[in-house]
Amino acid sequence: MNRGTVRGGAAALPRSEDVALLAGVSRKTVSRVFNDEPYVSAEVRQRVLGAAEKLGYRRNNAARALASGRTRSIGVVTLGTAGYGPASLLVSLERAVRDAGYALRVINTLEGDPGGIAGAVTSLLEQGVDGIAISEPVDEGEVSVNVDVPVLFLGAPPVFTAPKVVAASVGSDILAQAATDHLLGLGHDTVHHLAGPQRWYAARDRLQGWRTALEQRGRVAPPVVQGDWSAASGYAAGRELAGDPSVTAVFAAGDDMAIGLIHALVEAGRRVPDDISVVGFDDNPVFAYVSPPLTTVRQPFDAAVREGLSRLIHAIEKPGSEPPAATAPPVELVIRSSTGPPPARH
The missing domain is CATH 3.40.50.2300 (Response regulator)
Known part of the structure; x- marks a missing residue:
């Protein structure tokens, strides 16, 4: 059977009975396959889908809605x-x-x-x-x-x-905790946090995950530096943090802010990661190719x-x-x- 069936002198769209005929099954079986119902074998399901593809059949969602x-x-x-x-x-x-x-x-x-x-x-x-x-x-x-x-x-x-x-x-809080734990596990005494705007739920979760990681290891939480997700706000934070020799690790709540931060640190003569380690958040694929490639957490x-x-x-x-x-x-x-x-x- 060719794609579409000629009815009344015009090519009509294939119907479920056309699929059933080509697949050698009942219309009810075709319906079960397209409704993803149980009690249809894998072989029959594949046969019906193959017939539908050959005919160009698509279920009528408007009729199903009615x-x-x-x-x-x-x-x-x-x-x-x-x-x-x-x-x-x-x-x-x-x-x-x-x-x-x-x-x-x-x-x-x-x-x-x-x-x-x-x-x-x-x-x-x-x-x-x-x-x-x-x-x-x-x-x-x-x-x-x-x-x-x-x-x-x-x-x-x-x-x-x-x-x-x-x-x-x-799981922004869990991911932020993992990022902070990674830095603490490398031997840093504490981790500074470049936070996102606190009207965002994700920024709050990441702040809490950072605090939780520090509290669980008995570390003092430094003052939070506030950003707005942009690389420019990360750059401003980097200029602020670069002058503090006690800063050795920063967890940024977003990759863009992390990149701006790193740019400001390097510009101020602080090497990354030799002097300061930086972790971002999101795993934007672009930042695997900056210098240095950014350590980050990937959102699922x-x-x-x-x-x-x-x-x-x-x-x-x-x-x-x-x-x-x-x-x-x-x-x-x-x-x-x-x-x-x-x-x-x-």
Whole structure:
């Protein structure tokens, strides 16, 4: 059978019965395969998918929505930013939603707009989404909005109530603790922290992870230096820290700030890592190729998003049962050349 079938003198799109005929199975079996239902053998599933690909068949999600009362779409509220972390999280989310057979509807918000989240959520609800994922990294305060679908919060605490709320975390606090532990394990007496803006949940988590690592080893926490995620703020912090000979290790809450920091330190005659070790956060691939290549921690975006989305879809499709329990995110420290032992004492 060729792609499409001629009906009434015009080429029509292939239907599920065409796939069933080519695969030698029933229409019910085709439906089970495309709904990812159990009780279909791997051989039959592959045969149906092969027939569908040969015919160019795609399931009719509009018809499924009418039959099920669901649109098979998930709305996402996210901060409109080109930052590596939020952008990578959104890419992972888009890929996972598509793989799960849902459509994605995204609304960007602006930092500093307290009504932005409520407006975005309301708009998505008006579009009839089955669930909502909140990838909003900035604390804009409590949000007043009535939500009647399940909600997934990614990397932030719930800011409003919903019939079912699930959460997924990339473990910023755990990753920050690992970064700080790495520096302490190299022999540094303490670790300074270049923090991100504290309106961001991730910046707070990374600050807490740094403090926890120092407290667990009985080390004194130096004063925090404040940045705004930009390389320029890292450069300003580096000019400040370069004049303090007691500084031998710095954990920066973001890779961009770490690079600005290193530039200022080197400019001031402080060698990295011979005099001062620096660890970043995010593992932006570009910074494997700077001088020196940056030691950093890699955020497990894909793992966190897939687990969170799995729990959200469970809440959508099986509202009467509890979603799978959340697991601890993986920790991956990427050690490169920007860290080493402290300089020898004379």
